[in-house]
Amino acid sequence: MSDPATPSVFVSLVSAGPGDPELLTLKAVRRLAQAQVVLYDDLASGPVLDHAHPQAELIAVGKRAGRPSARQDHVNALLVEHALAGRRVVRLKSGDSGIFGRLEEELVALAAAGIAFEIVPGVTSASAAAAAAGIPLTRRLTARRVQFITGADVTGRLPDDIHWAAIADPAVTTVVFMGQRSFPELAAGLRAHGLPGDTPALFAEAVGHPHQRLIRTTVDDLARLLETAPVLQPGLIMYGPLAFGI
Numbered sequence: 001m002s003d004p005a006t007p008s009v010f011v012s013l014v015s016a017g018p019g020d021p022e023l024l025t026l027k028a029v030r031r032l033a034q035a036q037v038v039l040y041d042d043l044a045s046g047p048v049l050d051h052a053h054p055q056a057e058l059i060a061v062g063k064r065a066g067r068p069s070a071r072q073d074h075v076n077a078l079l080v081e082h083a084l085a086g087r088r089v090v091r092l093k094s095g096d097s098g099i100f101g102r103l104e105e106e107l108v109a110l111a112a113a114g115i116a117f118e119i120v121p122g123v124t125s126a127s128a129a130a131a132a133a134g135i136p137l138t139r140r141l142t143a144r145r146v147q148f149i150t151g152a153d154v155t156g157r158l159p160d161d162i163h164w165a166a167i168a169d170p171a172v173t174t175v176v177f178m179g180q181r182s183f184p185e186l187a188a189g190l191r192a193h194g195l196p197g198d199t200p201a202l203f204a205e206a207v208g209h210p211h212q213r214l215i216r217t218t219v220d221d222l223a224r225l226l227e228t229a230p231v232l233q234p235g236l237i238m239y240g241p242l243a244f245g246i
C-alpha cells in the first residue's frame with residue numbers, strides 16, 4: 001500500500017466511531033484535517049465533521065433505514081471521480097467501517113479504477129454501547145464468544161438464512177446491528193430455538209450522541225417494547241450473559 005502522504009490519487013476510508021468526536025482516532029482527525037473532499041454517511045456526521053478542513057467540500061451520501069439514500073454505485077462513482085481529479089478524499093463511515101459498512105463495494109470500485117487506498121479503523125458502536133452501559137463484551141467464564149449480526153437484509157427485513165443455533169447460544173454475547181424493526185420477530189425465533197426469554201438484553205440508542213438512551217432489560221421485554229416503539233435514532237441490541245449488576 002502506498003504512503004498516504006505522497007500519492008496524488010488516493011482515498012482514505014476513515015472510521016468515524018459512534019458519533020462522539022472524542023472517540024475519533026488521531027489518524028482519523030489527521031485525515032479529516034487534510035481532506036479536500038469528505039464523503040460522509042448520515043451516521044458519520046454531526047460534530048465529527050468539525051474536524052474536517054474548513055475548505056473541504058462536504059458531501060452527504062447517507063444511508064439510513066427508511067430514508068432515501070444515495071445508491072451505492074453513485075457513491076462509488078463520486079469516490080473515483082474526486083480521487084482521479086487529484087483531490088485528497090476521505091470517505092467517512094460510522095463506527096468501524098469494516099463492520100456492516102459496505103466497505104467492500106467501495107474497495108472493489110477503487111481497486112478497479114487503480115486508486116490506492118487506506119482503511120483507518122475506528123470504534124464500533126458495539127464497543128461504544130458496551131462501554132456506555134458499563135459492561136464488557138466478553139466474560140471470562142460465561143461469554144467466551146462475541147458475534148455481530150445484522151437484523152436487516154438488503155430489503156430491510158430479517159435475513160432468511162439466519163444460523164439460529166448460533167444466535168440462540170446462551171453462552172455468547174450477540175450484538176444486533178440494524179435490528180430495531182425486526183427484533184420482535186428475531187426474539188420469537190430465539191425463543192423457538194431455546195434461548196430463555198429472560199436472557200439479559202441491552203438496547204443502546206444514539207450512543208455517543210446527545211440523546212443517547214440505554215435500556216437494560218430482557219429479550220422478551222425488549223421485543224415487546226420494540227413492537228410499538230417508533231425508530232427515531234440508530235440503535236443497537238445486545239443480548240446474552242451480559243454483566244448487568246456489576
Ligand SMILES: C[S@@+](CC[C@H](N)C(=O)[O-])C[C@H]1O[C@@H](n2cnc3c(N)ncnc32)[C@H](O)[C@@H]1O
Binds near residue numbers: 096123178208234235
Ligand atoms: C450500517 S450499520 C454501521 C455500523 C458501524 N460500522 C459500526 O461499526 O458501528 C448502522 C447500524 O449500526 C448501529 N449504530 C451505528 N451507530 C450507532 C450509534 N451511535 N448508536 C447505536 N447504534 C449505532 C445501528 O444498529 C445502526 O442501524
